[in-house]
Amino acid sequence: SDLCRAAATDARIIDRYVEVERVDTEQLYLTSNGGDVHQRYRFTFPHMSVAANRGVETQARSLSLNQQGGDEILRRAALNGSGARLAEEALALLGAPNCPSGAMDLLLMPDQMMLQIHESIGHPLELDRILGDERNYAGTSFVTPDMFGSYQYGSPLLNVTYDPERSEELASFAYDDEGEAARKVFLIRDGILQRPLGGRLS
16 A cells, blocks of 8 residues: 555565454343343554564554544544654664663653553453452452542542543443443542442343
């Protein structure tokens, strides 16, 4: 593709690829007492990655946007022009010094911040991990049920919500797998742990 050709800026660029995945899902939830919920989802996953190598060191840069929606997701991902930019960033990483150690302020880009929240808050608050149901597959959590309502998860400035009513996100829905209507809830409020991520049955 033109994007991959644009990334071939230097002999040290050893790998580059672009892909777009689209998944359409249709879900019907019926219950014996009259519950009838029909939902459709369309997921679009544009992704580009460029890797550079020098000797024993390899660095990669990537661009992804995983959301619900169609062609508008491709426009929002801004893939056009990204080939040369990702190649330049991968090459810059090859020459960059190692990160210093010590206590310091850190500024995170949005894509890294999303990953940090996902790993540091999302996974530990999954109720199946907390209750031990997930331990054979992905490990447990340091969070225990008695922490809810009292545990200081972060500074008083930290507020984290789970909002499945936001239509474009991967975890957006009108009703969950147990027929519960979507609603915004606080997971962490003013730094205090409020509730886990999990369905009503759990």
